[in-house]
Amino acid sequence: DSADRGRYRHYMLKEIHEQPRAITDTLEGRLLDDHVLEAAFGPKAHDIFSQLARIQIVACGTSYHAGMVAKHWMETLAGLPCDVEVASEFRYRSHVVTPGTLFVTISQSGETADTLAALREAKNLGYAATLAICNAPESSLVRESDLTLMTRAGPEIGVASTKAFTTQLVALLLLTVATGRYHRLDKAGETAVVEALRRLPRSLEAALALEADIERLAEQFVDKNHTLFLGRGPQYPVAKEGALKLKEISYIHAEAYPAGELKHGPLALVDTEMPVVAVAPKDDLVEKLKSNLQEVRARGGVLYVFADAGVNLKSGDGYEVLRVPEVAEVIAPIVYTVPLQLLSYHVAVLKGTDVDQPRNLAKSVTVE
Ligand code: G6P
Numbered sequence: 001d002s003a004d005r006g007r008y009r010h011y012m013l014k015e016i017h018e019q020p021r022a023i024t025d026t027l028e029g030r031l032l033d034d035h036v037l038e039a040a041f042g043p044k045a046h047d048i049f050s051q052l053a054r055i056q057i058v059a060c061g062t063s064y065h066a067g068m069v070a071k072h073w074m075e076t077l078a079g080l081p082c083d084v085e086v087a088s089e090f091r092y093r094s095h096v097v098t099p100g101t102l103f104v105t106i107s108q109s110g111e112t113a114d115t116l117a118a119l120r121e122a123k124n125l126g127y128a129a130t131l132a133i134c135n136a137p138e139s140s141l142v143r144e145s146d147l148t149l150m151t152r153a154g155p156e157i158g159v160a161s162t163k164a165f166t167t168q169l170v171a172l173l174l175l176t177v178a179t180g181r182y183h184r185l186d187k188a189g190e191t192a193v194v195e196a197l198r199r200l201p202r203s204l205e206a207a208l209a210l211e212a213d214i215e216r217l218a219e220q221f222v223d224k225n226h227t228l229f230l231g232r233g234p235q236y237p238v239a240k241e242g243a244l245k246l247k248e249i250s251y252i253h254a255e256a257y258p259a260g261e262l263k264h265g266p267l268a269l270v271d272t273e274m275p276v277v278a279v280a281p282k283d284d285l286v287e288k289l290k291s292n293l294q295e296v297r298a299r300g301g302v303l304y305v306f307a308d309a310g311v312n313l314k315s316g317d318g319y320e321v322l323r324v325p326e327v328a329e330v331i332a333p334i335v336y337t338v339p340l341q342l343l344s345y346h347v348a349v350l351k352g353t354d355v356d357q358p359r360n361l362a363k364s365v366t367v368e
Helices: 011-017 019-027 045-049 061-078 113-122 163-180 187-208 211-218 235-250 259-264 286-298 329-351
Strands: 054-059 082-086 101-107 129-134 147-150 226-231 253-258 276-280 303-307 319-323
Touching: 011 019, 011 329, 019 163, 019 187, 045 163, 054 061, 054 113, 061 082, 061 101, 061 163, 061 235, 061 329, 101 113, 101 163, 113 129, 129 163, 147 163, 163 187, 163 329, 187 329, 211 319, 211 329, 226 235, 226 259, 226 286, 235 253, 235 276, 235 329, 253 259, 259 286, 276 286, 276 329, 286 303, 303 329
Parallel strands: 054 082, 054 101, 101 129, 129 147, 226 253, 226 276, 276 303, 303 319
Antiparallel strands: none
C-alpha cells in the first residue's frame, strides 16, 4: 500500500499530483496538429455528431459537476443547447426529448447505479445516440453506450475524486469541439481550444506549485464549521466541486453559490466565522464578482480569493488573494479546480480525518 502511494502520505494527494500526467494521457492520440480527432469517440461518431441538435448530460457527484462546466462550453463554444441533470432525478421523471439529442453519461467507475439506470431508461426515450465518458474500460456504462471516450486517469483510489474530474473535463472539451464544428465553432476556435489543451499539463504544474501557500491557508479553516464557495459562469461548478471536496473529507459544512445570488440569501450567513472562498480568473464576469466580494467584505466576511494577475486584486485586511497562473479562459475551470482540491486535502490532514476513506462514503455507489 505505502509502496503504491510512493512519497505521498495519501492516495488523494498522489492523485492530485498525477493530474498533469493523467491529462497528457487523456489527450494522447486524440489530437492531430490543431484538430480534435472525431474517430476517438468511435467509428459511428461522424454520422452521429454531424446530425446533432442538442446534448443531454446525466451524471452523479463530482461527475455531475463536470457536466455543469460542459454546459457552458457547449453553449458558448459549440452553440449546441445542453442540459445537465443528476442521474437520480433524471431516471424518475418524464422527459420531452428533442429529435437529434445526444445522451451523454459521465462516470469515473462506469458502475454508478443511478447513472446506469438513467442510461437504460434513455434508450426507450428516443435519443439519437448514447455516449459515455468513463474511466473504466470494462464497465457496464461503456459496454452499453453507442460511443465512448475513455478518460485515462488510471486507477483512482481516494474516495474524493480528483484526477477523474479534471480528465472528464478534458474529455468534455474534446466533445465540445468534435460536436461544435457542425455548429458554431469555426476553425480558429478549434485551433485555440487545442492549443490551450496542449498547454494544460504545464498550467496544472504551475497551479500545483501553490501547494505551500495553500497548506498555510488551510490553518484558517481547521476550526471553522461553515464555509462558502463562490464562482460565476463556468467557475460556479468549480466552486461547487471545491465545496463538495471540503465536505467529503474534512466534514466542514461547505456551500457553493453563484456569486450573484449572494443577495438572495447567503449574505445573511456571512460573519467572521465563515470563511468565503472565491475562484476569480479574469473573464467577462470578474468585475461583477469583485463587487459581490465587496458585499461579503462589507459584512465582515473573511475572503480567500484565487485570481490571476489580470484581475488586479490585492490582499488586505480580511482579504487574501492567492495568485493562480494566467491561462486561456476556456481551460480556467480545469486549472482553478486544483487549488481547491489542495485546500480541502490540507484542511482534512490538519483535522486528522481519514482522507482516502471518508466516513459514510463509498468510491462507487452501485446500489440505489
Ligand atoms: C460517489 C463517489 C464520488 C463520485 C460519485 C459518482 O459518490 O464518492 O467521488 O463522484 O460517486 O461516481 P462515478 O463513478 O459515476 O463518477
